[in-house]
Amino acid sequence: MKCPYCNHPDTRVIDSRPAEDGNSIRRRRSCDVCGKRFTTYEKVETIPLIIIKKDNNREQYNRKKIENGVLRACYKRPVSAEDIQRSIDGIETKIFSLEAKEIPSSTIGEIVMEELKGLDEVAYVRFASVYREFKDVNTFMDELKKILK
Structure with a gap:
């Protein structure tokens, strides 16, 4: 995952947990280059029916x-x-x-x-x-x- 602050292409996951909606995963990430933290959400992509x-x-x-x-x-x-x-x-x-x-x-x-x-x-x-x-x-x-x- 690319860092939104310094655009470094690699970040590490600090914490993962289900999001409030129960249909996605909330991940806290940290950039090893600039040291900033940010949150991402992962959701399953479904094929449209x-x-x-x-x-x-x-x-x-x-x-x-x-x-x-x-x-x-x-x-x-x-x-x-x-x-x-x-x-x-x-x-x-x-x-x-x-x-x-x-x-x-x-x-x-x-x-x-x-x-x-x-x-x-x-x-x-x-x-x-x-x-x-x-x-x-x-x-x-x-x-x-x-x-x-």
Whole structure:
């Protein structure tokens, strides 16, 4: 690591610890030439995940979209914010464990529905009604029957 003060190309690590966010490492470094100390942060670089939409357009993965969908489905339901965040983390873990560079949005939708089914059945039906684009009451009832079995 290059020293930001004297530009010497080699510095030494004095201390390493996890950063506050838990997703990076904070390192205290010292330059052997000028003697100054500074802090660096290391973070794992991830390959961007591309989502293939229904119309075959592609866009970069955005966790916020999943959060919004799950929050909308759980609106006014007895589900704690902690449980919602845990579910979103679980959804994201399942998505990234597929280890694919491109994933169809339909796969993500199915993962979200599976997670919601265990979280809150009403939230599941709400999400499914939008995701599966229920055309009438009969398709809605078919989905409810699946849950009741």
